[in-house]
Amino acid sequence: MRLQRLPESFYHQQTLDLARAMLGKILIKETAVGTAAGRIVETEAYIGPGDQAAHSYGNRRTKRTEVMFGPPGHVYTYVMHTHCLFNVVSGREGRPEAVLVRAVEPYLGKELMYERRGLHHKETNLTSGPGKLTKALGITMEDYGLPVYQSVPFIAEGSSPENISEGTRIGIPNSGEAKDFPWRFWETDNPFVSRGR
DNA sequence: ATCGGGATACGCT
DNA sequence: GCGTATCCCGATT
Structure with missing residues (x-):
């Protein structure tokens, strides 16, 4: 199947809608050593400034969060400890959502993913987590700020999920009320989901 | 179940 | 500067 890049207009929708709409789409990163791509099966919405779990909570604007305040469709990568996490900015300019x-x-590029992640992994362990998939696909801080609708990495049309499940987000125990918001979405029963199938 | 860690940001000293 | 927390992972108990 030819990978058909999604247009800028795709990113102009409500963040919760975008989080659902991104399920089933293909995330592609082409590099000098080859191309790797994965079908998105789990997403989370972060809707600052009212979302205590978001980096942009309270309109906190720093060098790191700056791109979230820009127009939608750009890459927001950030590093937590040793891991790089990949987000797509959503929300109109001035609204720091992702x-x-x-x-x-x-x-695509499963061999490359094994090389990057280590050969001893089970396939379901290659990309079943936000830090794992960036390593497998070769996404780094160099991608920060790039427009996914006309750059690399990019997102392409894929195949719609059979069913969508939703639940609370992972890893945000100290976020007050926000920790209970059902803003995580995944393809029901997909074995590559990080948890909570 | 626990722990440490390559980055970033904050509040305090 | 340092201590602490963070949208996590992997190795170890």
């Missing part, structure tokens, strides 16, 4: 990609299902 969708975190938490898991993908290997689609």
Whole structure:
């Protein structure tokens, strides 16, 4: 199947809608050593400034969060400890919102993913987590700020999920009321989802 | 179940 | 500067 890049207009929708709409799409990163791609199977919405779990909570604007305040469709990568996490900015300019990609299902370049992640992994362990998939796909801080509708990495049309489940987000125990918001979405029963299938 | 860690940001000293 | 927390992972108990 030819990978058809999604247009800028795709990113102009409500963040919760975008988080659902991104399920089933293909995330592609082409590099000098080859191309790797995964089908998105799990996402989370972060809707600052009212979302205590978001980096942009309270309109906190720093060098790190700056891109979230710009127009939608740009890459927001950030590093937590040793891991790089990949988000797509959503929300109109001035609204610091984003969708975190938490898991993908290997689609292209599986060999490359094994090289990057280590050969001893089970396939379901290659990309079933936000830090794992960036390593497998080769996404780094160099991608920060790039427009996914006309750059690399990019997102392409894929295949719609059979069913979508939703639940609370992962790893945000100290976020007050926000920790209970059902802003995580995943393809029901997909084995590559990070948890909570 | 626990722990440490390559980055970033904050509040305090 | 340092201590602490963070949208996590992997190795170890």
